[in-house]
Every structure is written in structure tokens, then in C-alpha cells.
Amino acid sequence: MKKVTITDVAKKAGVSKSTVSQYLNERYDYMGEKTKERIKSAIEDLNYSPNYLARSLKQKQTNTIGVIVANILHVFSTHVIRSIQDFCNERHFHVIVCNADDDPDKEKQFIEMLYAKQVDGMIIFPTGGNIALYKKLTNENYPIVFMDRIVPDIEIDTVLLDNKKASLIAVNNFIQNGYRKIGVISPPLIQSLTPRIERINGYKQALQLHDIPLKAEYIADTSFDKVSVHLTRMLNLKDPPGAILALNDLVLFEILAFVKTNKIRIPQDLAIIGIDDVIFASIYHPSLTTIAQPAFSMGKKAANLLLTKINNKMETGDGGIYRFEPALIIRESL
Amino acid sequence: MKKVTITDVAKKAGVSKSTVSQYLNERYDYMGEKTKERIKSAIEDLNYSPNYLARSLKQKQTNTIGVIVANILHVFSTHVIRSIQDFCNERHFHVIVCNADDDPDKEKQFIEMLYAKQVDGMIIFPTGGNIALYKKLTNENYPIVFMDRIVPDIEIDTVLLDNKKASLIAVNNFIQNGYRKIGVISPPLIQSLTPRIERINGYKQALQLHDIPLKAEYIADTSFDKVSVHLTRMLNLKDPPGAILALNDLVLFEILAFVKTNKIRIPQDLAIIGIDDVIFASIYHPSLTTIAQPAFSMGKKAANLLLTKINNKMETGDGGIYRFEPALIIRESL
DNA sequence: CTGAAAGCGCTTACAG
DNA sequence: CTGAAAGCGCTTACAG
Structure with missing residues (x-):
């Protein structure tokens, strides 16, 4: 079952490959009607489908982008990916998604693979562990957009939440509702993970603004499997927190x-706000007050930035930072 | 910023392109040590990265597969995709995911696009609306695996849940717990959507096995936005059901x-079992008894079938049906 | 209005 | 042990 190529079509239609190619690319400018017809029916008869690989090789454009997500387990990642896909598919771009699993080595492999496959650009949730590689790509003007995390000293457009504001809003909401003993649980505070750092800073700043002294015992920075340990500790304090901010969906x-x-009652025993609007927030009992990231807008923005770069062959971007507004969704957990 | 090609490397190393190519493909059989070294350092100096597009064109293999999912909103789809990705990435295959959104036209477009891009094979959650196209592909021995849904009269390997059994297990569990008035809510029963049809049949059969007469009023087949209407109707029956089977995650x-x-209490007012083990099942109050699909095993199986076909250039498969066992996860919702 | 030719960046028999 | 040549399936100036 050998594939039918443009040569077969040309032969069958009694024209040259060039003409068939013109036809395929809708450059009809000077093409005779009968020629068009003959090519059309030859294509149908042979059930011809063009080989985009060959075209891409010649045109140096694959109409494919890569997305490398640091950790696919977050709802946020999922939603961003979906929105990137929707945006790209409408514009006849394909997207290849890779999950780096928070591992810089995997990230490196994926970047190199995608690059070798000649994807036209990449949207990366950077692990932060491949500075040299990021630099190399920007130096050669390769289209990249970063998502969710800021990598210092690199001129790449970055789309992310106004994380500090997310915490500010959450803490303010607690305070407005009469809570002053407010704890926070964060995943490990690794310097390169912008959201965590900024959110913790926002939490601290919010307390200071309200003249509430920081208490180290109210702050836990922990791997997921140890969250319960820290909660136990906090709630057994002489003066335990009455409210907890969950720094992301997995912590929540x-x-x-x-x-x-x-058997802790929410909000009577403990008030809760979570950053990330988890799907079950509204049906949980009690429903959960959350700070939502506009993941769909953010994904769309990133995709739009990237496709614009690809189409305009502009410089890889000025390292602009695009901050999106968090939204407080008030429900019943405090 | 022109890209460096194999020709540049050859020139720099003072050998021919062929030799560089041999080197890249690790065919060192007869290659002199000094030649190897020279090529190695030339590659490093030039920062050369091979163009996989060109290789793929020549080798007629792209090491990429496509996955077309009927509806990405189901947890099941998400998990299957993740598992396909994991399996493929380990084997240096890339995967392009497309969401057909239950629309046969979109599905058709995606199939044709992916085909034109020369992906080596596809895993499809078939909408069922493109029989001619599926046939065409199998006729030319193109590697395909179907997921979740059976398309009649087509010889394509299909991986899916033992759906009937899922319902049987659920209903049996209700009965063992003393429930005999058991309702079911299903998404619209479209003939081509195997899971729904089989699950409803399983429900009916289970009742019959226990000599419980079927009641049409206890069965709702409805779009998601009308679920509440049907529930209201059912619960206002003179003799309302005391238990409800949710046919999938979105219905649940x-x-x-x-x-x-x-403000209905579970399970006092209404017992619930859901097919699909939603992530919040364990933390919901009360935690939810579910029937889990082994989505990861299923994704892996599909990927494995597909890659085997691709590697062996075997016939597109005998239309084998691979059924996976549902698992009852007992929690507190009945 | 259409075709011949060169070329995209590789790989692969084959010759020596 | 290595290289020249052909070819994968397209596109694109350019000639006529």
C-alpha cells in the first residue's frame, strides 16, 4: 500500500507537480479552469492527501507548538493546556504537550526533542533548572513564552497570576470576617517557584498591613504527604489558628x-480559603471559598503571544510580564 | 540566524555527510576513532541539533502518535491521556492530543490533519460519526486503536471498560445494602455511545436478576443541565427511589x-453510587462509593497495542475487544 | 497560464 | 573505513 504523492496526482491530471502544488496552496491566479478541474478530480480519484512533513521541511514551519508543563497534576495546568489547545486548533496549529514532572532533566529532554522536531515555538512552565538552555534558545530568537513562573535574567514573555494579590485578597477576606489567627500551608518554598514565594509574601504583607504580628508557628511549608502533620501541630498549639489559607489546589x-x-467542622472549627478554584468547590459541603486563577484567559494570552511571535518573526519578546487578576469566589467555608 | 545542518558538521569535521549521519545513528561499526572524535567535537562546537523532520521524511516514521478524545471533560479521558503520554514518552514517542468535543466534523478534521502530518498511528475515542473514514484507514492498514466505544463492523482493536459489569456491581451493592428502589441517571442514550448503552443494560439486567421490576419512572436519560429536573420528578414520585446510580462523573x-x-442527606435520604472514581470522592462528606475504571491500565494497554502495531507493521489488528474490570470502591454514600 | 529545476536536511544502499 | 549519489515529497523562484 504505497502512498500516493503529488507526482501521482500530476501524472494522472496530465500537469506538472508545480501546478498541482499551486492548486493545493490555492494560488489560482493564472490557473485555467479545466486544469483546476482535472487536478481536483485526480485528487479525488486517487484519494490523495498531501504530506505535511515534506511541506514543513521546505517551508520551515510545522504549524505545531510544544507545551511543557512543570506538573500536570495541578488543575491550573490542565485548564491552561485546554485553553491553549482550543486557541491553537482554531488557527490550525497543533500542540504537543509534555509533562516535565518538576524534573529539569526531563524538561531538558523535552525541549531538545521538540526543538529537533522543529516545532514553531514553545510555551513552558519552567522548572527553572535549565537556564543555559533557555538562554540559548532566546539568543537565537526562538519563540518562547513562559507560564506561571518567572525566570530571572531571561528576556522571555511570561504570563502569570498576580500571586501576591491572591494572598492579599484571601487574608483580607478572612480579616473582614473576623478572623485574626490565620495560618497558611504552602508546598515547599523553592526559590524558583514564583507562585509559592509570591503567595507567601502576599500573606505576610497582608497581615502586616493589618498590624497582625506574624507567627512562625502559623506558617507551614511542606510536602503534600506531610500536610496532616503540620495541621496537627498547628491545631494543637495553645493558641491555634482559626483560619487556614491553602496555597494551591493540592494543598487544599x-x-x-x-x-x-x-471530623473538623468548616467553618466553625476552621475557616478555609484555597487558591485555585477546584471543580468540587461549589458542591462540597460547605462549599469552598476560593481564589480563582483566570486559567483560560491566561492560556489564551500565552498562546496568542506565541503565535504572534511565530507569525511575525519578531524578536523573542522583551521579557514582558503579563499579570492576571485573581478573583475571589465567596462561598461558605468561612 | 541560520540553522546549522549536517552539511556544516561534515565540512567542519572534514568528512562526508554520510559519515556524520552514520555517527548520529550510532552505526559505529567501521568508524575510525579519530573520525568519531572529530565529528563529536564538530557537533559540539557548532551546537548542532539534527532536524527530525528531514529524518522522518526519509524514514517514513515520525515517532509521533495522535490521540483524539471525544470529550476531554471526563476524568476518564484525562487519565487515559496522561497514561498514554507516560507510556509513549518513555519510548520516545510524542503524542498530539485533540479534543473532538463530540463533534464528528471536528473529529474528521483532526484525523485528516494528523494523517497529513504523518503521525505513525492514532488512538481514537470515536464519535462514531465517521465510519467511512475509519474504514478507509483500516483498509490501508493504518495503525489505529479505539478507546471506550465500540464501532460496529470495523476491525479495529478496542479498549474499554466492562460497562455492563460496572452497573451490575453497583446495583448489587445497593441491593446488598437493602435498597430495592433504585433509580439511574444517564446522559443521552445515543446508540453509538457504548458505555451509556451498556451501563443502562447492566442496570436493567441486574434488577431483573433480583426479580425487581423495572420502573420507567426510575430511569432518566438526560442532558446534564436537565439532571435536576429529572431528579425533582423522581423524588416527588409517590414511591420515590431511595438510591441513584450516576452513570458517569458529569452526571454525578x-x-x-x-x-x-x-439539602438532601446522603445516604439517609438518597444513596448514591457513581461510575468513575472522581478525585473528590474520598474527601466529600460523606465520601462517595464509586465504581472506578482502571483508566491508567487502559491507556497503557491502548498505547501498547498501538506502538506494537507501529513497530511490527502488522495488520491493523483483528478488531479485538479488550475489556477491563471495573472496581467497586466502597465508601459512605449508601 | 504552466513546467523544469533546484533545494529543504536528512538517510541509505552501494561502490571503492 | 568513508564518500558520491539518489531520493523522501513537497515548494518556489524563474523561464517561457
Whole structure:
């Protein structure tokens, strides 16, 4: 079953390959009607489907982009990916998604693979562990957009949440509702992970603005499997927090698991706000007040920035930072 | 910023392109040590990265597969995709995911695009609306695996849940717990959507096995936005059901939303089992008894079948049906 | 209005 | 042990 090529079509239609190619690319400018017809029916008869690989090789454009996500387990990643796909598919771009699993080595491999496959550009949730590689790509003007995390000293457009504001809003909301003993649980505070750092800073700043002294015992920075340990510790303090800010969806999940096994009542025993609007927030009992990231807008923005770069062959971008507004969704958990 | 090609490397190393190519493909059989070294350092000096597009064109293999999912909103789809990706990435295959959105036209477009891009094979959650196209591909021995849905009269390997059994297990569990008035809510029963049809049949069969007469009023087949309407109707029956089987995750979600707004207590007022083990099942209050699909094994199986076909250039498969066992996860919702 | 020719960046028999 | 040549399936100036 050998594939039918443009040569077969040309032969069948009694014209040259060039003419068939013109036809395929809709450059009809000077093409005779009968020629068009003959090519059309030859294509149908032979059931010809052009080989985009060959075209891409020649045109140096694959109409494909790569997305390398640091960790696919976050709802945020999922939503961003979906929105990138929607945006790109409408514009006849394909997207290849890779999950780096927070591992810089994997990230490196994926970047190199995608690059070798000649994808026209990449949207990366950077692990932060491949500075040299990021630099190399920007130096040669390769289209890249970063998502969610800022990499210092690199001139790449970056789309992310106004993370500090997310925490500010959350803490303010607690305070407005009468809570002053406010704890926070964060995943490990690694310097390169912008959202965590900024959110913790926002939390601290918000307390200071309200003249509430920071308490180290109210702050936990922990891997997911140890969330319950820290909660136990906090809630057994002489003066335990009455409210907890969950720094992201996975932390929130662990907190809710803890709450369930320990029969803690929300919000009577513990008020909760989570950053990331998890899908079950509205049906949970009580429904959960959350800070939503506009993941769809953010994905769309990143895709738009990238495709614009690809189409205009502009410089890789000025390292602009595009901040998106978090949205407080008030429900019943405080 | 022109790209460096194999010709540049050859020139720099003072050998021919052929030799560089041999080197790249690790055919060192007869290659002199000094030659190897020279090529190696030339590659490093020039920062050369081979163009896989050109290689693919020549070798007629792209090391990329396509996945076309009927509807990405289901957890099941998400998990299957993740598992396909993991499996493929380990084997240095890339995957391009497309969401057909339950629209046969979109599905057709995606199939044709992916085909034109020369992906080595596809895993499809078929909408069922493109029989001619599926046939065409199998006729030319193109590697395809179907997921989740059976398309009649087509010889394509298909991986799916033992759906009937899923319902049987659920209904049996209700009965063992003393429930005999058991309702079911299903998304629209379109003939081509195997899971729904089989699950409804399983539900009916299970009742018959226990000599419980079927009641049409206990069965709702409805779009998601009308789930609450049907629930209202059912629960206002003179003899309302005391238990409800949610046929998939999205239906379950709607039921839980209804339960919340109407302050219905689970399981006292209504017992629930959902097919699909939603992520929040364990932390929900009460935690939810579900029937889990082994989505990861299923994705892996599909990927494995496909890659085997691709590597062996075997016939497109005998139309084997690979059924996976549903697993009852007992929690507290009945 | 259409065709011949060169070329995209590789790989692969084959010759020596 | 290495190189010249042909070819993968397209596109694109350019000639006529």
C-alpha cells in the first residue's frame, strides 16, 4: 500500500507537480479552469492527501507548538493546556504537550526533542533548572513564552497570576470576617517557584498591613504527604489558628482529607480559603471559598503571544510580564 | 540566524555527510576513532541539533502518535491521556492530543490533519460519526486503536471498560445494602455511545436478576443541565427511589449539585453510587462509593497495542475487544 | 497560464 | 573505513 504523492496526482491530471502544488496552496491566479478541474478530480480519484512533513521541511514551519508543563497534576495546568489547545486548533496549529514532572532533566529532554522536531515555538512552565538552555534558545530568537513562573535574567514573555494579590485578597477576606489567627500551608518554598514565594509574601504583607504580628508557628511549608502533620501541630498549639489559607489546589486537597478524618467542622472549627478554584468547590459541603486563577484567559494570552511571535518573526519578546487578576469566589467555608 | 545542518558538521569535521549521519545513528561499526572524535567535537562546537523532520521524511516514521478524545471533560479521558503520554514518552514517542468535543466534523478534521502530518498511528475515542473514514484507514492498514466505544463492523482493536459489569456491581451493592428502589441517571442514550448503552443494560439486567421490576419512572436519560429536573420528578414520585446510580462523573456532579441545593442527606435520604472514581470522592462528606475504571491500565494497554502495531507493521489488528474490570470502591454514600 | 529545476536536511544502499 | 549519489515529497523562484 504505497502512498500516493503529488507526482501521482500530476501524472494522472496530465500537469506538472508545480501546478498541482499551486492548486493545493490555492494560488489560482493564472490557473485555467479545466486544469483546476482535472487536478481536483485526480485528487479525488486517487484519494490523495498531501504530506505535511515534506511541506514543513521546505517551508520551515510545522504549524505545531510544544507545551511543557512543570506538573500536570495541578488543575491550573490542565485548564491552561485546554485553553491553549482550543486557541491553537482554531488557527490550525497543533500542540504537543509534555509533562516535565518538576524534573529539569526531563524538561531538558523535552525541549531538545521538540526543538529537533522543529516545532514553531514553545510555551513552558519552567522548572527553572535549565537556564543555559533557555538562554540559548532566546539568543537565537526562538519563540518562547513562559507560564506561571518567572525566570530571572531571561528576556522571555511570561504570563502569570498576580500571586501576591491572591494572598492579599484571601487574608483580607478572612480579616473582614473576623478572623485574626490565620495560618497558611504552602508546598515547599523553592526559590524558583514564583507562585509559592509570591503567595507567601502576599500573606505576610497582608497581615502586616493589618498590624497582625506574624507567627512562625502559623506558617507551614511542606510536602503534600506531610500536610496532616503540620495541621496537627498547628491545631494543637495553645493558641491555634482559626483560619487556614491553602496555597494551591493540592494543598487544599490534603487539608480537606485531614478535616474529614479528624471530623473538623468548616467553618466553625476552621475557616478555609484555597487558591485555585477546584471543580468540587461549589458542591462540597460547605462549599469552598476560593481564589480563582483566570486559567483560560491566561492560556489564551500565552498562546496568542506565541503565535504572534511565530507569525511575525519578531524578536523573542522583551521579557514582558503579563499579570492576571485573581478573583475571589465567596462561598461558605468561612 | 541560520540553522546549522549536517552539511556544516561534515565540512567542519572534514568528512562526508554520510559519515556524520552514520555517527548520529550510532552505526559505529567501521568508524575510525579519530573520525568519531572529530565529528563529536564538530557537533559540539557548532551546537548542532539534527532536524527530525528531514529524518522522518526519509524514514517514513515520525515517532509521533495522535490521540483524539471525544470529550476531554471526563476524568476518564484525562487519565487515559496522561497514561498514554507516560507510556509513549518513555519510548520516545510524542503524542498530539485533540479534543473532538463530540463533534464528528471536528473529529474528521483532526484525523485528516494528523494523517497529513504523518503521525505513525492514532488512538481514537470515536464519535462514531465517521465510519467511512475509519474504514478507509483500516483498509490501508493504518495503525489505529479505539478507546471506550465500540464501532460496529470495523476491525479495529478496542479498549474499554466492562460497562455492563460496572452497573451490575453497583446495583448489587445497593441491593446488598437493602435498597430495592433504585433509580439511574444517564446522559443521552445515543446508540453509538457504548458505555451509556451498556451501563443502562447492566442496570436493567441486574434488577431483573433480583426479580425487581423495572420502573420507567426510575430511569432518566438526560442532558446534564436537565439532571435536576429529572431528579425533582423522581423524588416527588409517590414511591420515590431511595438510591441513584450516576452513570458517569458529569452526571454525578450534577446530582451532587442538586443534593446540595435541596439539602438532601446522603445516604439517609438518597444513596448514591457513581461510575468513575472522581478525585473528590474520598474527601466529600460523606465520601462517595464509586465504581472506578482502571483508566491508567487502559491507556497503557491502548498505547501498547498501538506502538506494537507501529513497530511490527502488522495488520491493523483483528478488531479485538479488550475489556477491563471495573472496581467497586466502597465508601459512605449508601 | 504552466513546467523544469533546484533545494529543504536528512538517510541509505552501494561502490571503492 | 568513508564518500558520491539518489531520493523522501513537497515548494518556489524563474523561464517561457
